[in-house]
Ligand code: HEM
C-alpha cells in the first residue's frame with residue numbers, strides 16, 4: 001500500500017480515499033489514448049461525448065427518414081378515397097414510421113443525450129463502461145441497418161403495426177423475411193439502449209465528483225437516472241416478447257394456448273409503456289434545466305421534483321395493463337388506479353416548472369421558447385391520457401384517431417419539443433460553435449404551428465369515430481376537411497425541420513465560436529469546462545468548481561455578484 | 566458521504582415497485598403480470614447489489630483499472646452479434662461468421678484489458 005493521493009477533480013466520491021500505485025514513468029505516455037481526428041477516430045472513440053453525439057446524430061437522421069414516411073401517409077389521407085398509395089403500402093408505412101420513431105429515433109435520442117451529459121454534469125471524467133457504450137451504439141446501428149433491410153424486402157415488409165400483435169404478425173398472416181428482420185432489428189436496437197442505459201446509471205450512481213452528493217445532482221441527471229432505471233428494468237421484457245414472437249412465427253399454434261394468447265401483449269406493454277416515459281423523461285429534464293437557466297433562478301421545488309420523478313418512473317412500471325383494458329382479461333381496476341395516480345407526480349413536475357417561471361426574469365432564447373411551448377402542449381397530451389386511462393371512455397376511444405392525437409401530443413408536441421430545447425441549449429457546448437437564433441426562432445414558430453395544426457384536429461375526427469390505421473375514408477363521412485388541415489400541418493412541420501437542418505449546416509460552415517458558457521446562464525458543471533469539453537471533461541485549465549448545491553455555477557455567480565456588489 | 570449512497574437509489578426504487586407489486590397481487594393481476602413485475606423488481610435489486618459489491622472490489626483494486634480505450638472491439642463485436650441474429654432469418658451458415666467476429670472483438674478487449682491504463686484524473 002502506497003501513499004494516498006487525492007487530486008482536485010479526482011473522480012467519484014465512491015473512490016475516496018484511494019490507493020494509487022505509482023505508475024512506472026513512461027507508462028502513461030505509452031498508454032495508447034485514442035487517435036482524435038478523422039471519421040475512424042470518431043466511430044471508434046470510447047469518449048462518452050462522442051458516442052453520445054453519434055447516437056443523437058444517427059437518431060436525428062432517422063427522425064427525418066421516418067418523418068418523410070409520415071408525410072406520405074398524410075398525403076394519402078388528405079382527401080377521402082385517397083389513391084396515392086395502396087392500403088397494403090399504408091400498413092407498411094405506419095408500421096415503419098411508428099416502430100422506427102420509437103426504436104430508432106426517440107429512445108436513442110433520449111439515452112444518447114443522457115450518455116453525453118450525465119458524466120459532465122456529475123463531474124466524472126468518463127462513463128463507467130466506455131467500450132460497452134460504444135458496443136451499444138454499434139448494436140443500435142446494426143439494428144437500424146436490419147430495420148432498413150426489412151423495409152426493403154420487396155416480398156413482405158413488416159406491416160403489423162409497431163406492437164405487432166399475434167396472430168397478425170405470425171408466420172401465417174405475415175409470411176416472409178420482412179417481419180422476421182423487423183423482430184431482429186427491434187431486439188438489437190432495444191438491447192443496445194438497455195446496455196447503454198445501464199452504463200449511464202452506473203456512472204451517475206458510482207462516479208460522482210467529490211461533493212456531488214445524490215441530492216446535488218442536476219434535475220437533468222436525475223431524470224436520466226430514473227430513465228435508466230426504467231430502461232434496465234423494462235427493456236428485457238421486449239426482448240422476451242420478440243423471442244416469443246419468433247417462436248410464434250415458427251409455430252403459430254403457440255398463441256392458441258390459453259396461457260399465451262395474451263401473454264405477448266403483456267410482455268410487449270411491460271416494455272411499451274415504460275418506453276414512452278424513457279422517450280420523455282430526459283426531455284422533461286431538458287425543459288427543467290432550460291427553464292432554470294433562462295429565468296436565472298434555482299430550479300423550484302428541486303427535492304419534490306426528484307422524488308416525483310422516482311415515483312413517476314416506478315408508477316410507469318405498474319400501468320402497462322391500460323393498453324389491454326378492452327381485452328376483458330386484465331385487472332382493469334388496478335391498472336386504471338395506477339394510471340390515474342400518475343397525474344400526482346406529473347402535477348408536482350408541473351408545479352416545479354411553473355414555480356421556476358414565476359417571478360423569474362424570462363429570457364426568450366430559442367431553447368427557452370421550445371421549453372415554454374412544451375408546457376401547455378405536453379399538458380394536452382397528458383390530460384387526454386387521463387381520459388384514455390378511464391376504462392369506460394377507452395372503450396370509445398380505443399383504436400381511434402383520438403389515440404393517435406394523444407400520443408403525438410406526448411411524443412411530438414412534448415418530447416420532441418423538449419428535445420429541441422435541449423439540442424439548442426447544449427449544441428454550443430457540445431460543438432464549440434453557435435446556432436443562429438433568428439433561424440432557431442423560425443424553426444420554432446413553424447414547428448408550433450405545424451404541430452398543432454396537424455395533431456389537434458385528430459382529437460376531433462378521432463372522437464367522431466375515424467379509426468386509426470385505415471388507409472382512407474369515404475367521402476361524405478365528414479372527415480375530409482379536418483384531415484386536409486392535418487396534412488397541411490404535417491408539411492409545415494417538414495418545413496420547420498428543414499429550417500433546423502439548414503441552421504445546423506450554416507453553423508457548421510460559419511463556425512462562430514461559442515465560449516465556455518455561451519448563454520451566460522449555465523448552472524451545472526458542464527458549463528464550467530470548455531466548449532467542446534476536453535477528452536476527460538475537466539482539466540487543469542477547467543477544474544471542477546466547488547459543489548454546494550444542484551446549481552453550483554449559479555452559486556458561484558451569486559457569490560461573486562454579492563462580493564463585488 | 567455515505568459510500569453506498571448510490572445503491573440506495575435502485576434499492577429504494579425497487580422496493581417501492583415491490584409495494585405496487587403486492588397491490589397488484591391483491592387486485593387480481595394475472596400470473597404473467599406478476600411474473601413480469603417480479604422480474605423487473607429483481608433486476609433493479611440486483612443492480613443495487615452489484616453497486617455495493619463493486620465498491621468493495623474497487624477498494625481492493627484502487628485506481629488502476631482498464632479504462633477501455635480500444636473502440637474497434639466494440640464495433641466488431643456488435644456487428645458479429647447482428648450477423649448471428651441474421652442466422653435465425655437466413656440460415657445457420659451465418660452463425661460461424663458472426664461468431665468469428667464476436668470472438669475477434671472479445672480478443673481485442675482482452676488485449677486491451679491486459680495493458681491496464683491509469684485512470685485519467
Ligand atoms: C411529422 C410529424 C408526424 C406526423 C405527420 C405523423 C403522422 C402519423 C400518422 C399519419 C400515423 C398513422 C396513424 C394510423 O394510421 O394509425 C402515425 C402513427 C404513429 N406515429 Fe407518427 N407522425 C409524426 C411524428 C411522429 C413522432 C415524432 C413519433 C415519435 C415517437 C411518432 C410515433 C408514431 C407512432 C408510435 C405511430 C403508431 C404506429 C402504429 O400504429 O403502429 N410519430 N403518425
Ligand SMILES: [Cu+2]
Pocket residue numbers: 272273319320322323
Ligand atoms: Cu401506457
